[in-house]
Amino acid sequence: MRAPRVAIVGSGPSAFYAAEELLKAGVLVDMIERLPTPFGLVRSGVAPDHPKIKAITAAFEKILAAPGLAFYGNVEVGRDLDVRELAELYDGLVLACGASADAPLGIDGEELPGSLGAGAFVGWYNGHPDHRGLAVPLGAERAVVVGNGNVALDVARLLLSPPERLAATDIAADAAAALAASRVREVHLLGRRGPVQASFTPAELRELSRLEGIAVRVAPEDLELDPACQIELDMPHADNARKTMKLLCEIAAAPPRPAARRLHLHFRAVPAALLGRGAVEGIRIARTVLEGPPARRTASPTGETFDLACGLVVRSTGFRAPPLPGVPGDARSGRVPNRDGRVTLSGRVLPGLYVTGWMKRGPSGVIGTNRPCGQETARAVIADLAGRPVRSDPGFRLDALLAGRRIAFVDREGWRRIDACERALGAEAGKPRQKLVDPAALLAAARGRAEAAAVP
Known part of the structure; x- marks a missing residue:
């Protein structure tokens, strides 16, 4: 048959x-x-x-x-x-x-240079050919990441990591150089709902909270729960939420440790507008209040806003x-x-x-x-x-x-030649691989041509 x-x-x-x-x-x-x-x-x-x-x-x-x-x-x-x-x-x-495709925020100023989707930013530091040469402004001390999932934590961690921490990874060469020269020292992470509804895993948060030279901060008042959130936290399936909440409370209660790089976690906060003339210079943040029954809580603006100066906003709100x-x-x-x-x-x-x-x-x-x-x-x-x-x-x-x-x-053999080329380039630089990001270089490597090594 x-x-x-x-x-x-x-x-x-x-x-x-x-x-x-x-x-x-x-x-x-x-x-x-x-x-x-x-x-x-x-x-x-x-x-x-x-x-x-x-x-x-x-x-x-x-x-x-x-x-x-x-x-x-x-x-x-x-x-x-x-x-x-x-x-x-x-x-x-x-x-x-x-x-x-990155989901848009749908707010004023989103089209300004310095406003990026997490998919593009992650693709840039990971060597995705579609995002090579991405313009990532890293000249300001403060950046904002919108979202509270694992991707948002990845973005924040990469923005705050000292160059030596990434040197032996397979990060794209142009991204490694740009991040090494970055002036970003402070990242603010915005979550529209509360800590109980945070999408990042406890393991991701724990890893970030223990990194040398990075201080994670959260205001104790951001961890206050209303009765519906407490009921949600006590539900049988909420193990991860309980672990996350415990870790957040430990972070909030710990004395501030001196660190050159800082991550601020904000809950019940959403972007209302991006500010700037010709490029992102700040963000207007709206406070939210949670409504609805446990496990189905939604966030609505309270009308209270505050502005934060920044040079980069990365939205991590879905794809x-x-x-x-x-x-x-x-x-x-x-x-x-x-x-x-x-x-x-x-x-x-x-x-x-x-x-x-x-x-x-x-x-x-x-x-x-x-x-x-x-x-x-x-x-x-x-x-x-x-x-x-x-x-x-x-x-x-x-x-x-x-x-x-x-x-x-x-074909399969072409991929194996790309793989071998990237690993060889990485070995020269003390890395597991040096990704080729230019399509012409990838195709040259697939055909076993020497010019691939000259065009990362």
């Missing part, structure tokens, strides 16, 4: 977990990636000072090496290939493109999946409507079209969240394939189609 063939668009964690499940069922997989490199946010989203989290790529490399999987990097669906075309060529099409032609999507949630991973339109399942990862559930969770997410989608594909004959052309080869269109794709 001929094996069915499925295309997966994207190569982040959810794509690999879905691919692993499909391969186990004997399904052939073509993985299509817009960038020349695989691994999605594990490569371009995990902070460079968290190498243990990046170690998951070793497991993904094993999946990538499977004989039933082919990798096609530097191929963009919507430009080089069409969704409808792929749906006709394959027995199933899984979309795992992520959610790369959206960019629209993909031919695919239904919810602009507000950033999700593709689906039922167990099967894409739906007006409640009706679109046969052969599937979704996983952030496009499926929205931008939430950690890397491990993608395993059950990807597996669920893959099992939906497998169940559907069992009920119909294999219809993909046995003679079809995506590499031949791409070559005929003169698309310079990067």
Whole structure:
């Protein structure tokens, strides 16, 4: 019996977990990636000072090496290939493109230079080709990060880290140089709700609170809870909130320790406007009050505001999946409507079209969240394939189609050459790798050309 063939668009964690499940069922997989490199946010989203989290790529490399999987990097669906075309060529099409667009704040002054999305900022220090050369103003002493999730803490930590702390990481070379020359010494983190509703994990906060040379500060009054928040904190599932609250109370009660770099945590505070002529010079912050029942609390402005001078504002308030032609999507949630991973339109399942990862559930969770997410989608594909004959052309080869269109794709061997080049460059600098950020350098490395080493 001929094996069915499925295309997966994207190569982040959810794509690999879905691919692993499909391969186990004997399904052939073509993985299509817009960038020349695989691994999605594990490569371009995990902070460079968290190498243990990046170690998951070793497991993904094993999946990538499977004989039933082919990798096609530097191929963009919507430009080089069409969704409808792929749906006709394959027995199933899984979309795992992520959610790369930063959600806007929707306030005056947001368009000023010095106002950045966390996705762009994180991509910049992680060597994402889309964000090379990003203009990050680091000349002012104070910066503001809007949001209170793990990404917001990553941004704050990288802004406050002394150069020597990042020197032996895989941070992008241009970002390392810019941060080494940075004058930022104080970061203010704004959370619209209270400490009980903070999205960052206790482990992330604990790590930051223990870093040498960085003092974390929070006002005791910001930790006061109303009865509804106390009920929410006492709920059985609120273990992380209790750990976070305990740590915040310890930070607030501790005597201020002298430190050259400071992180101020603010709760019940939202940006009302960015201030400045020609560039960000400050931010107007509105106080909020929490309303509604426990576990469903919302923040509303009180009318009280205060201004804070700063030269950089990074918003970390969520991400959206960019629209993909031919695919239904919810602009507000950033999700593709689906039922167990099967894409739906007006409640009706679109046969052969599937979704996983952030496009499926929205931008939430950690890397491990993608395993059950990807597996669920893959099992939906497998169940559907069992009920119909294999219809993909046995003679079809995506590499031949791409070559005929003169698309310079990067295959599995090309990625291995990029990987080897980056590791060699990193070894010279005492780092695990030196990422190539220029697309021309990445393609040169994929082809084993020496000029890749000259263009980081």
